[in-house]
Amino acid sequence: xxxxxxxxxxxxxxxxxxxxxxxxxxxxxxxxxxxxxxxxxxxxxxxxxxxxxxxxxxxxxxxxxxxxxxxxxxxxxxxxxxxxxxxxxxxxxxxxxxxxxxxxxxxxxxxxxxxxxxxxxxxxxxxxxxxxxxxxxxxxxxxxxxxxxxxxxxxxxxxxxxxxxxxxxxxxxxxxxxxxxxxxxxxxxxxxxxxxxxxxxxxxxxxxxxxxxxxxxxxxxxxxxxxxxxxxxxxxxxxxxxxxxxxxxxxxxxxxxxxxxxxxxxxxxxxxxx
Amino acid sequence: xxxxxxxxxxxxxxxxxxxxxxxxxxxxxxxxxxxxxxxxxxxxxxxxxxxxxxxxxxxxxxxxxxxxxxxxxxxxxxxxxxxxxxxxxxxxxxxxxxxxxxxxxxxxxxxxxxxxxxxxxxxxxxxxxxxxxxxxxxxxxxxxxxxxxxxxxxxxxxxxxxxxxxxxxxxxxxxxxxxxxxxxxxxxxxxxxxxxxxxxxxxxxxxxxxxxxxxxxxxxxxxxxxxxxxxxxxxxxxxxxxxxxxxxxxxxxxxxxxxxxxxxxxxxxxxxxx
Numbered sequence: 433x434x435x436x437x438x439x440x441x442x443x444x445x446x447x448x449x450x451x452x453x454x455x456x457x458x459x460x461x462x463x464x465x466x467x468x469x470x471x472x473x474x475x476x477x478x479x480x481x482x483x484x485x486x487x488x489x490x491x492x493x494x495x496x497x498x499x500x501x502x503x504x505x506x507x508x509x510x511x512x513x514x515x516x517x518x519x520x521x522x523x524x525x526x527x528x529x530x531x532x533x534x535x536x537x538x539x540x541x542x543x544x545x546x547x548x549x550x551x552x553x554x555x556x557x558x559x560x561x562x563x564x565x566x567x568x569x570x571x572x573x574x575x576x577x578x579x580x581x582x583x584x585x586x587x588x589x590x591x592x593x594x595x596x597x598x599x600x601x602x603x604x605x606x607x608x609x610x611x612x613x614x615x616x617x618x619x620x621x622x623x624x625x626x627x628x629x630x631x632x633x634x635x636x637x638x639x640x641x642x643x644x645x646x647x648x649x650x651x652x653x654x655x656x657x658x659x660x661x662x663x664x665x666x667x668x669x670x671x672x673x674x675x676x677x678x679x680x681x682x683x684x685x686x687x688x689x690x691x692x693x694x695x696x697x698x699x700x701x702x703x704x705x706x
Numbered sequence: 707x708x709x710x711x712x713x714x715x716x717x718x719x720x721x722x723x724x725x726x727x728x729x730x731x732x733x734x735x736x737x738x739x740x741x742x743x744x745x746x747x748x749x750x751x752x753x754x755x756x757x758x759x760x761x762x763x764x765x766x767x768x769x770x771x772x773x774x775x776x777x778x779x780x781x782x783x784x785x786x787x788x789x790x791x792x793x794x795x796x797x798x799x800x801x802x803x804x805x806x807x808x809x810x811x812x813x814x815x816x817x818x819x820x821x822x823x824x825x826x827x828x829x830x831x832x833x834x835x836x837x838x839x840x841x842x843x844x845x846x847x848x849x850x851x852x853x854x855x856x857x858x859x860x861x862x863x864x865x866x867x868x869x870x871x872x873x874x875x876x877x878x879x880x881x882x883x884x885x886x887x888x889x890x891x892x893x894x895x896x897x898x899x900x901x902x903x904x905x906x907x908x909x910x911x912x913x914x915x916x917x918x919x920x921x922x923x924x925x926x927x928x929x930x931x932x933x934x935x936x937x938x939x940x941x942x943x944x945x946x947x948x949x950x951x952x953x954x955x956x957x958x959x960x961x962x963x964x965x966x967x968x969x970x971x972x973x974x975x976x977x978x979x980x
Contacts, residue, residue, distance in 0.1 A: 438810060446965070447964045447965055447967075447968040448968065449727075449877075449964055449968070450727050450728065450731045453723075453724050453727055453728075454724070454727075454728055454798065457724045457778065458798070458799065458802055458803065458806055461780070461799075461803060461806075461814035461815050461816065462806075462807075462810055462812055462814055462815070463815055464812070465810060465812055471968075471971075473968050473972065474968075474969075474972075498809065500806070500809055500810065504731065506735070520805075520809040522802055522805070522806065524728065524732070524798060524801075524802075525732065525735075527798075527801060527802075528732055528796055528798075528801075529732065529735060531794075531796070532732055532735075532736075532774070532796065533736075535772070535774055535794040536712060536736055536739060536774065538736055538738070538739055540735035540736055541735050541736070541737055542735065551958070551959070551960055551961055551962050551965075552960070556962055560869055560963075563868070563869045563872065564868070567841070567844070567868065570841070594837070594838070594841065595834055595837050595876070598837065598872055598876065599876065602869070602872065602873065602876065602963070603723075684825070685825070686825055686826070687825055688825050688830055689834075689876070690721045690723055691720070691721055691825075693721075694721040694722065694723070694745075694747050694748075695748075697745075698747065698748075
């Protein structure tokens with residue numbers, strides 16, 4: 433089949449993050465299609481909707497193909513303006529709201545911008561608090577607030593603790609500290625004293641030694657820190673320490689921060705705050 | 707209309723983050739409906755699909771209503787197992803893939819787990835690099851890597867610089883540093899010397915003084931730092947400094963990090979790396 437070059441628009445009355453996530457995961461199913469992606473957020477009035485429609489029509493002319501449009505517009509007047517363009521429009525509100533109303537047995541409010549609760553909701557403030565907490569309690573920098581931690585990630589340097597802590601905070605509002613197990617800690621193969629009172633909050637991240645060595649090499653090439661021997665020793669010692677102390681742990685080698693964080697929720701039963 | 711109590715499932719072969727985002731934004735349109743949300747990620751085989759279907763059926767019995775199920779399963783055998791449950795299933799792959807194939811003129815690959823490119827793709831490594839960059843260059847801690855910055859956020863303390871830098875990094879792979887404008891800097895109403903060579907990368911965040919005072923009070927109650935007088939002075943001085951230096955800025959008072967970050971992309975034309 434001939435390769436198609438297509439323009440894809442993500443149109444929203446808010447940030448467009450939901451429209452884009454929806455569109456991107458659908459488009460991963462189409463390999464070999466060259467796509468130019470255009471994010472068109474904050475389409476809140478008719479003028480902006482007409483601008484977006486004009487852009488879609490320009491792309492249609494340029495490509496010789498109708499653009500693909502993923503829309504999360506709720507306002508039907510604005511949606512109609514987009515639909516009147518040359519684009520092929522996929523709007524998951526208009527596709528799903530009616531059957532969802534039938535299933536729930538309640539009429540939907542058709543209100544705009546609902547999915548973003550703004551910056552003053554308790555839920556949002558809690559997320560920002562959690563981000564600040566993760567930063568202040570990153571990498572063992574401060575250990576005086578561990579009473580407040582919902583989880584404390586432990587593992588060797590560069591096993592994924594910091595990005596996972598931040599993701600847990602930013603997405604789920606969970607207060608996650610993290611503490612690096614160092615070579616000195618490993619020699620005794622017992623949990624560092626400082627962590628012992630918080631054993632029930634500890635969760636380990638481990639990683640394949642070769643992958644760890646590659647990651648460390650990207651930061652400090654050809655150092656002892658990044659050598660495969662040292663990486664193997666550290667991983668083996670930390671895993672032994674975690675097993676001995678019955679601390680649950682997962683392997684982060686092939687996992688993204690999203691996957692690591694979701695796995696942590698499943699294994700710990702930790703509840704998210706959003 | 708009678709209030710309904712319903713259970714909502716988010717089912718995915720991956721983390722379920724897309725299924726949940728889709729479901730959550732649809733459900734914001736239904737006010738006054740009491741919902742219990744259950745995330746069921748990593749449904750990768752028939753055994754797990756049957757477990758999920760059993761859980762759905764249990765919830766149906768308990769609620770006396772069929773549960774709502776948002777699914778992003780791509781594998782049709784697994785999806786069929788879920789569909790045979792008592793739940794009302796909304797699967798945006800099965801709803802949109804066929805019309806999307808028609809629009810693009812290419813068959814979809816129907817492959818599983820595609821939306822998560824894993825932890826070794828360049829795009830993913832770039833995101834993690836950007837997170838590390840944001841951390842190392844947070845709050846003016848280090849200014850020696852500003853050549854590498856794609857953007858440097860400036861503003862008063864607690865105007866939203868840190869969470870926005872992290873969000874730009876984690877979601878978009880953008881290297882964002884941030885620098886707090888201090889009282890000493892403000893007295894002269896000129897950009898701190900250290901920032902002057904990077905003027906083209908600077909972007910200001912400002913905030914309503916009362917809101918700033920409330921945020922600061924939550925951290926240091928009744929301090930000079932959080933007093934309304936000082937907050938008003940700081941905000942006025944920083945805005946004057948930014949205007950004088952022709953640095954673009956936005957008001958973060960009512961904006962979430964998602965909204966702030968999207969606004970920054972629009973105003974600067976900065977390209978995301980994903």
